[in-house]
Amino acid sequence: MTDQGETISTNWFSQLAHPGFFMRWSAYLIWPLALISAVLFAVGLWFALFHSPADYQMGETVRIMYVHVPNAWLSQFCYGIMAVSAVGTLVWRHPMADVSMKAAAPLGAAFTAMALVSGALWGRPTWGTFWEWDGRMTSTLILFLIYLGLIALWRTFEDQLRAAKVVAVLTLVGAVNIPIIKFSVDWWNTLHQPSTFFRADGPKAPASIITPLLTMTLAFTVLFLLLHVLRMRTEVTKRKADRLEHLKIARQQKAS
Amino acid sequence: MQALWALLIRDLKSASRAGGSLTTLIAFYLSLGVILPIAIGPDKPLLASLGPALIWTGVLLSSLLGLDRIFVADHDDGSLTAFRHTRLGLSAISFVKLIVHWLTTALPLIVLTPVMGVLFSIDLDTLFAVMLTLLLGTPAITALSLVAAALSVSLKRGAVIAPILVMPLAIPAVIFGVGAAKPVLGAGQAETALLFLSAMSLVFVAFAPFAAALALRVSQE
Amino acid sequence: MIDLGPHATYIIAAYSFVFIVTVGLIAVTVSNVTRQARRLERLEAERKSGA
Numbered sequence: 001m002t003d004q005g006e007t008i009s010t011n012w013f014s015q016l017a018h019p020g021f022f023m024r025w026s027a028y029l030i031w032p033l034a035l036i037s038a039v040l041f042a043v044g045l046w047f048a049l050f051h052s053p054a055d056y057q058m059g060e061t062v063r064i065m066y067v068h069v070p071n072a073w074l075s076q077f078c079y080g081i082m083a084v085s086a087v088g089t090l091v092w093r094h095p096m097a098d099v100s101m102k103a104a105a106p107l108g109a110a111f112t113a114m115a116l117v118s119g120a121l122w123g124r125p126t127w128g129t130f131w132e133w134d135g136r137m138t139s140t141l142i143l144f145l146i147y148l149g150l151i152a153l154w155r156t157f158e159d160q161l162r163a164a165k166v167v168a169v170l171t172l173v174g175a176v177n178i179p180i181i182k183f184s185v186d187w188w189n190t191l192h193q194p195s196t197f198f199r200a201d202g203p204k205a206p207a208s209i210i211t212p213l214l215t216m217t218l219a220f221t222v223l224f225l226l227l228h229v230l231r232m233r234t235e236v237t238k239r240k241a242d243r244l245e246h247l248k249i250a251r252q253q254k255a256s
Numbered sequence: 257m258q259a260l261w262a263l264l265i266r267d268l269k270s271a272s273r274a275g276g277s278l279t280t281l282i283a284f285y286l287s288l289g290v291i292l293p294i295a296i297g298p299d300k301p302l303l304a305s306l307g308p309a310l311i312w313t314g315v316l317l318s319s320l321l322g323l324d325r326i327f328v329a330d331h332d333d334g335s336l337t338a339f340r341h342t343r344l345g346l347s348a349i350s351f352v353k354l355i356v357h358w359l360t361t362a363l364p365l366i367v368l369t370p371v372m373g374v375l376f377s378i379d380l381d382t383l384f385a386v387m388l389t390l391l392l393g394t395p396a397i398t399a400l401s402l403v404a405a406a407l408s409v410s411l412k413r414g415a416v417i418a419p420i421l422v423m424p425l426a427i428p429a430v431i432f433g434v435g436a437a438k439p440v441l442g443a444g445q446a447e448t449a450l451l452f453l454s455a456m457s458l459v460f461v462a463f464a465p466f467a468a469a470l471a472l473r474v475s476q477e
Numbered sequence: 478m479i480d481l482g483p484h485a486t487y488i489i490a491a492y493s494f495v496f497i498v499t500v501g502l503i504a505v506t507v508s509n510v511t512r513q514a515r516r517l518e519r520l521e522a523e524r525k526s527g528a
Contacts, residue, residue, distance in 0.1 A: 165474035
């Protein structure tokens, strides 16, 4: 893709992440990942909807948890991937790190949105309100805003290579800030209301809840990995095509 | 050191020459001071209880208004490229920019806050508390603004995008700022909030110049 | 279908929303994969025929 990417380093990791080589080995991942994800979803949904009892406290609404918790986990996992990629962009200046960051941002926003909406739909029957300014929901909403900011910043740049480095700085600034935000929101929350809510991931969760929860979480995580790989491959292809298009325009200008 | 001092004076002078921006800032802040009570209604006890929160929100929004000015003039006339090759380094220059932006944006807003206090009919003790928290908390907001301005310096639409980058990250400052100023709290909690607020400002001011310098460097490569 | 109790609407709404967004995400991703692959193919063919 870029000149950096074309030079093959002796380091095995950079070789693995060299765009051309990445396209080759990642092709073998797509169908296995899709298959695993589909099987996990089938099993997970069967457990979640048909083969698990209603909770003695929350009744049938406990089933919302099986789609809410995986998305909430992915909203954070995705930021973790972006932060690691941002370090890759800034420290090793690796082009695949750029691609990984760019591919992850919209996925993170989508999973965060799903976590928020399913959380609100869970909150209404459980707490009697769609939105509770509870520590977790508030920090998840702020995380969503951070994702939107990152996507907006990606889109304002025309030069995507320069954008990658700038977005990487913002991603890391955000990563440093997220614990501070989490802490301040928790402090603010204890100030305004004592939190007496049921904690979904408390140690008391029985096995009948753990099985569908774990299966669904794995299913969504594998799906995320699949989509991430696919989006990265698309971005590599797109950059290749963009370069050819530039060359074509240059040729045409020369000819005329 | 002398060079940094000269830069500080130069930037302050050019900021005072472009007087329009200060007028805009004041007009925006005072407009919020009029619009918010009109929207809420002339209920004095309600306004007084909302006062600290409204003033903090007003200061945050107003300070985002002139955010793109931090680096844009130096970027456009090429000074920024020249600065990169001086012995000072971009971090030191960013630190000067931080001070200048705080002096020309946050400080006028804090000085104007008593007027807002009258409009929101908050009592004198609360007003002093709000001004104190603003004094301790605005450096954090200015530090974040500095980084956002550096990130968006090469963009035509930088003035639009930078505020939405700052706002989510500025939430802790607002939480601790309003938390320390609200009179309903126990004394212990207000002190905790003040300590967190000061710690945040110190840490952000310490790290922001380096993050801004990094952003400037990568966006000009 | 099993009995989802008095809050069936919320459960169905939550599952439907997550389903729609997930399927949409997959659809958009897959359509981008094919679109960019076709674009690259077309441009490479043009380059070969042009040269």
